[in-house]
Amino acid sequence: MAEDRxxxxxxxxxxxxxxxxxxxxxxxxxxxxxxxxxxxxxRGVDHVGNDQAQAITLSYWADEASAVAWRKHPEHAExxxxxxxRWYSWYMLHVAExxxxxxxxxx
Amino acid sequence: MAEDRxxxxxxxxxxxxxxxxxxxxxxxxxxxxxxxxxxxxxRGVDHVGNDQAQAITLSYWADEASAVAWRKHPEHAExxxxxxxRWYSWYMLHVAExxxxxxxxxx
Numbered sequence: 458m459a460e461d462r463x464x465x466x467x468x469x470x471x472x473x474x475x476x477x478x479x480x481x482x483x484x485x486x487x488x489x490x491x492x493x494x495x496x497x498x499x500r501g502v503d504h505v506g507n508d509q510a511q512a513i514t515l516s517y518w519a520d521e522a523s524a525v526a527w528r529k530h531p532e533h534a535e536x537x538x539x540x541x542x543r544w545y546s547w548y549m550l551h552v553a554e555x556x557x558x559x560x561x562x563x564x
Numbered sequence: 565m566a567e568d569r570x571x572x573x574x575x576x577x578x579x580x581x582x583x584x585x586x587x588x589x590x591x592x593x594x595x596x597x598x599x600x601x602x603x604x605x606x607r608g609v610d611h612v613g614n615d616q617a618q619a620i621t622l623s624y625w626a627d628e629a630s631a632v633a634w635r636k637h638p639e640h641a642e643x644x645x646x647x648x649x650r651w652y653s654w655y656m657l658h659v660a661e662x663x664x665x666x667x668x669x670x671x
Contacts, residue, residue: 462658467576469622471610475670503578503656505612505620513612513620515576521663547669549610551569553660556628562654563582 462558465500466518472548474510482544485536492532498523510546517555524552569665572607573625579655581617589651592643599639605630617653624662631659 474482493499498519506512518524527533581589600606605626613619625631634640 460656467658467660469574469576471612471622503620505578505614505618507612507614511612513610513622515578515620541668541670545668545670547667549567549667550665551574551622551662552664553574553662555658555660557659558657560654560656561648561652563648563652 460501460558460560462500462517462555465555466521466524467553467555468516468518468524469551469553470512470514470516470548471550472512472514473546474512474544475546476510478543481539485539485544489533489536492530493527496523496527496530498526521552521554567608567665567667569607569624569662572662573628573631574660574662575623575625575631576658576660577619577621577623577655578657579619579621580653581619581651582653583617585650588646592646592651596640596643599637600634603630603634603637605633628659628661 490502493502493516500517500519502517503515504512516524516527518527597609600609600623607624607626609624610622611619623631623634625634
């Protein structure tokens with residue numbers, strides 16, 4: 458909370474899953490979360506998923522180069538292939554640099 | 565689906581609600597969705613909310629100016645005040661210009 462992310466690179470991942478192989482998906486997702494957090498330039502993640510297998514994940518990076526490096530990570534690339542093969546119906550992905558960042562918390 | 569949003573401005577709204585006044589919230593949210601869609605430069609929205617009252621909403625705009633104009637819209641500003649007064653525990657908001665955009669759909 459209350460993080461100013463101005464200047465960070467954000468990768469927006471909007472997805473819907475097929476519902477196939479939920480255990481395999483959950484295991485891979487947990488592994489990817491942990492692996493991403495170990496990468497240089499990782500700055501955090503926000504994730505919300507609903508019970509219709511739709512989700513939005515925002516991952517934050519120090520800069521474009523660190524986001525690209527994570528995309529090219531061999532284990533991430535392999536898992537992405539598995540995701541296309543099994544878990545996802547569709548996804549969209551947008552990459553952007555954050556210009557302004559606000560937050561508010563109930564006093 | 566399958567939209568290339570390169571060059572669009574995105575407003576990322578990450579929030580958690582208090583759970584107070586769900587009917588009032590739902591009514592205001594529907595009204596804001598409809599009103600936003602009528603604004604110049606509106607390009608769409610992606611929204612996922614879960615059953616713990618957390619949500620991520622991405623709204624897309626032709627440019628920064630149209631996103632700022634929506635922020636300043638009197639009815640939107642009034643509803644935002646109501647949101648801080650009643651509905652939200654906290655929120656974060658990031659504004660960014662999309663540099664790259666991909667999508668994939670199961671063949």
